Amino acid sequence: xxxxxxxxxxxxxxxxxxxxxxxxxxxxxxxxxxxxxxxxxxxxxxxxxxxxxxxxxxxxxxxxxxxxxxxxxxxxxxx
Numbered sequence: 001x002x003x004x005x006x007x008x009x010x011x012x013x014x015x016x017x018x019x020x021x022x023x024x025x026x027x028x029x030x031x032x033x034x035x036x037x038x039x040x041x042x043x044x045x046x047x048x049x050x051x052x053x054x055x056x057x058x059x060x061x062x063x064x065x066x067x068x069x070x071x072x073x074x075x076x077x078x079x
Contacts, residue, residue: 020059044075
């Protein structure tokens with residue numbers, strides 16, 4: 001198990017967990033390997049791992065490591 005910091009909270013995840021797994025868990029939506037939502041809708045999510053943006057195209061290939069710090073941010077409308 002890897003211990004990570006996700007959006008300010010300490011969590012444990014199995015080895016091999018990817019950024020795509022975490023985004024799917026946080027958003028409650030299934031993702032395609034491209035990082036797009038499987039339902040065809042807009043996802044409106046950005047991910048930073050250890051203060052560096054992870055491109056959507058790399059979510060499925062980016063494995064989370066012990067003590068990584070991740071921020072998953074969803075865009076919201078309003079003003």
